[in-house]
Amino acid sequence: MNTAPNMLSETFSTRKQDAAAGMSQVCSFYLGDGLYGLSISHILEIVGGARPEAVPLAPPFVAGLVHYRGDVLTTVSARKLLGMSPLEGETPDLLVVENDGGCFGLIVDSVHEVMTVSAEDFEASPSTVHERSRTLFAGAYKLKNRLMVMLDHERIDPLKLAKGN
Amino acid sequence: MDELTREFLIESQEGLDRMERCLTDLESRPDDTALLAEIFRSVHTIKGTTGFLGFKRLERLAHSGENLLGLLRDGKLAAEPNIITGLLALLDGLRSILHNVETGEGEGEGDDAELIARLERLQQIKLQKDDDARSDEPEIALTATQVQNPLLRMLAQEKAEAERQAEAARAAAAKSEAAAANEPARAAAASAAESTLRVDVALLNRMMNLVGELVLTRNQVLQATAADPKMTLLSRRLDMVTADLRESVMRARMQPVSNIFSKMPRIVRDVSQLLGRKVRLEMEGQETELDKSLLEAIKDPLTHAVRNSLDHGIELPEVRAAAGKNAEGTLKLRAAQEGSHVIIEVSDDGAGISAEKVRNKAIERGLINAESAAQLPERELLNLIFLPGFSTAAAVTSVSGRGVGMDVVKTNVEKIGGKVEVESRVGKGTTLRLRIPLTLAIIPALIVRTLEQSFAVPQGALSELVHLAPEQLATSIEWIENAPLYRLRGQLLPLVILDRMLTADNSSRKLEGRDVFVAVLDADGRRYGLAVDGLADPEEIVVKPLSAVLKDVGLYSGATVLGNGDLALILDPGAIAAKAGVTLAAEDALVQTGAHEAEAAGDRGSEYLLVEVAGRRAAVLLNDVLRIEQVPASRIEYAGLRPVLHFDGQLLPVEDAGGLLGGAHSEMQVIIVVCRDGNRQVGVAVTHVLDVAAGSDLLEAGTTQPATGVTLLKDHVTGIVDLGSIAPLPMLEQQAAASWQEPGPSYAENAQ
Numbered sequence: 001m002n003t004a005p006n007m008l009s010e011t012f013s014t015r016k017q018d019a020a021a022g023m024s025q026v027c028s029f030y031l032g033d034g035l036y037g038l039s040i041s042h043i044l045e046i047v048g049g050a051r052p053e054a055v056p057l058a059p060p061f062v063a064g065l066v067h068y069r070g071d072v073l074t075t076v077s078a079r080k081l082l083g084m085s086p087l088e089g090e091t092p093d094l095l096v097v098e099n100d101g102g103c104f105g106l107i108v109d110s111v112h113e114v115m116t117v118s119a120e121d122f123e124a125s126p127s128t129v130h131e132r133s134r135t136l137f138a139g140a141y142k143l144k145n146r147l148m149v150m151l152d153h154e155r156i157d158p159l160k161l162a163k164g165n
Numbered sequence: 166m167d168e169l170t171r172e173f174l175i176e177s178q179e180g181l182d183r184m185e186r187c188l189t190d191l192e193s194r195p196d197d198t199a200l201l202a203e204i205f206r207s208v209h210t211i212k213g214t215t216g217f218l219g220f221k222r223l224e225r226l227a228h229s230g231e232n233l234l235g236l237l238r239d240g241k242l243a244a245e246p247n248i249i250t251g252l253l254a255l256l257d258g259l260r261s262i263l264h265n266v267e268t269g270e271g272e273g274e275g276d277d278a279e280l281i282a283r284l285e286r287l288q289q290i291k292l293q294k295d296d297d298a299r300s301d302e303p304e305i306a307l308t309a310t311q312v313q314n315p316l317l318r319m320l321a322q323e324k325a326e327a328e329r330q331a332e333a334a335r336a337a338a339a340k341s342e343a344a345a346a347n348e349p350a351r352a353a354a355a356s357a358a359e360s361t362l363r364v365d366v367a368l369l370n371r372m373m374n375l376v377g378e379l380v381l382t383r384n385q386v387l388q389a390t391a392a393d394p395k396m397t398l399l400s401r402r403l404d405m406v407t408a409d410l411r412e413s414v415m416r417a418r419m420q421p422v423s424n425i426f427s428k429m430p431r432i433v434r435d436v437s438q439l440l441g442r443k444v445r446l447e448m449e450g451q452e453t454e455l456d457k458s459l460l461e462a463i464k465d466p467l468t469h470a471v472r473n474s475l476d477h478g479i480e481l482p483e484v485r486a487a488a489g490k491n492a493e494g495t496l497k498l499r500a501a502q503e504g505s506h507v508i509i510e511v512s513d514d515g516a517g518i519s520a521e522k523v524r525n526k527a528i529e530r531g532l533i534n535a536e537s538a539a540q541l542p543e544r545e546l547l548n549l550i551f552l553p554g555f556s557t558a559a560a561v562t563s564v565s566g567r568g569v570g571m572d573v574v575k576t577n578v579e580k581i582g583g584k585v586e587v588e589s590r591v592g593k594g595t596t597l598r599l600r601i602p603l604t605l606a607i608i609p610a611l612i613v614r615t616l617e618q619s620f621a622v623p624q625g626a627l628s629e630l631v632h633l634a635p636e637q638l639a640t641s642i643e644w645i646e647n648a649p650l651y652r653l654r655g656q657l658l659p660l661v662i663l664d665r666m667l668t669a670d671n672s673s674r675k676l677e678g679r680d681v682f683v684a685v686l687d688a689d690g691r692r693y694g695l696a697v698d699g700l701a702d703p704e705e706i707v708v709k710p711l712s713a714v715l716k717d718v719g720l721y722s723g724a725t726v727l728g729n730g731d732l733a734l735i736l737d738p739g740a741i742a743a744k745a746g747v748t749l750a751a752e753d754a755l756v757q758t759g760a761h762e763a764e765a766a767g768d769r770g771s772e773y774l775l776v777e778v779a780g781r782r783a784a785v786l787l788n789d790v791l792r793i794e795q796v797p798a799s800r801i802e803y804a805g806l807r808p809v810l811h812f813d814g815q816l817l818p819v820e821d822a823g824g825l826l827g828g829a830h831s832e833m834q835v836i837i838v839v840c841r842d843g844n845r846q847v848g849v850a851v852t853h854v855l856d857v858a859a860g861s862d863l864l865e866a867g868t869t870q871p872a873t874g875v876t877l878l879k880d881h882v883t884g885i886v887d888l889g890s891i892a893p894l895p896m897l898e899q900q901a902a903a904s905w906q907e908p909g910p911s912y913a914e915n916a917q
Contacts, residue, residue: 072725
């Protein structure tokens, strides 16, 4: 669990050089059957097998607390955000996201891979997407055989979400 | 900003802080040459370095100040109040330029011509006086011939000079003796200067975090290796080293309260001049140490409190004289350590706070309605001054009276886990007491279980624990509508059922078929019982802050990682009381009846815990009992022949008078009453805990002396366990246990 993120971060730095040519890196992950993505520029670490500790009376989007490098991180459940039922039977993965206001965790079903995508394949969310979800989406990348929906790292920050409620 | 400039800023600010202290001292001892020399040095150093770094504006200002100080130092001018005021203005001028430099704006655009002119004018006055004074000097008495004889003249001058010097030396010696008596801390600080080192606070914070991590890891190691005898020695060593390291890092963050007290003489001087008060400031316990972050946090509240005392507390000199008091008021600042808290008191001998006035004002401001105000006891009325928007001053002054102040004091102090109390007697004065925790980072806590989760309850708020077996529930928990109550020694105690509060379940469904544990909590004077499903061992927890989103839930003050690696939320007893509607008024009734009970108990004698040891009854003074543990007999280990209990990092010597442990097989549960004996803790092995009862003194026949060692409990003569007779463990382990358990007192010992 500890070695994998380090290897990933190495690949991040070598791949970052591509960014100049309209390319960027995205961490892709699954939520149910859907493929979603988050730009790696704001991901500090990918941690496998997270077991967030529930916080009674917390806002519904909060998945709980996790212990991360000496700090206690508030995590957001990506499934709850998108109105999906909770994950059954599997241990989810955790993305540690860093924003200006601080860090938070995003709980996803499983991390797929870190991929390089081209700006040419990007399109904004179509207007038919449900209003509530659309505010959380930055747009989508058209991959060869499927779509990858991009989450907006700022809009899924628990501080932002709490204000929105 | 380059290294040199940063260094210069730090040094200059320290120099100016020193100068400020000296200036206010100078006012009471105007001819203390040591003080003048100190002030001169501060300004001189600034001037020297600024020239080097090219800060022209600073240099000019410092230069004109130096001229004036030079005259003062050489005794050519007396340090009169107007000169001290001028020098304080110079200090402020220098500070504001330094502030500009610090924020990266260079020296700023201000014009110091006026201030420089003022300092020069002060020098002129001095020179004129100097001329006048010269006529009194001894050489004037010399005759014309003597004057013409250079040798004689020189001799006479030397003689006069020597006399003057001897005089000055005597005066200085007397002054410095007085100064030394007043300020041992400062003298020590000066001599310590060479053996100290500046450390970035960020680095200390990081060290504190790492030590916190180490404490967590230590807890986990201790739990994981508890069963393995080979690891015991190693883990105990790890335990000791960790405790030592933690204490050292915490001490590194400690600073004496004199760091903020030293700002007060200036504030008192300025404010009392502004308001026409005559005030003498007394300070006590300046060497008391407090964590740096806490010290920063109480700076503003303390300043508020001092201003408030000067404005609302101490009366004008004529009013005081008319009331038969000394025209000069006394403002006292006192700091002292009490256990794991530091108490800071601001007391004045002013007019005091009239409860009646407070009541009327609170009603007038609409902070409380007339009916409830009428019911409030006096002590509660005084607490109304902490409500936002409350101000009793007849007029708004520039010092205070805008209705902000006391509520700011209270919120700021509570933010860091402290408490504020006020005591006042009309005509006699007011005392404001700030109670500040020694450190925020690591606190002892009781771990409770509810909803299959662990929660931490700070032990500071915990007064006792009650276990209710399933069959007792129906009878011992009573309900008034939806409010559960527990009868604790005859008093009704409001209960907060934790799982219901956390699931927002308001039903009055009875609790059934399970064990319930009630933690009796006292949060800011609100007393209630927190009903939980289970208890785990107490632990020293490292407080981790929560994100704003979770703080807004309003029940948690932080989170922590437990020894078993689980995360636990730290419950905020005050917030839970507020949310559950446990009011202060209800509490007050309880406290009052509690007090009556205590008084009644006082008549009969102290309260005892009645236990049974191997068929015999014995009593332990209830005040000495910390908690009661039930552990498997296998947990008892032996240090030599002495049974000990290794418990959460502490080593308890266990007294086994009844020989219970010898006969127990390893799965058997034994009950250990953990008691306090002075600074140490000891365990007493007992067969059963029977009851709590008030004992009566027994007079030894034929004497009027109460017999020692026995008491009358429930009409039986019962022996009292003498905790003092329990032999201490070998030195090393005892120390480790003590330093780990009570960091507070051991600081005090080390500091002396």
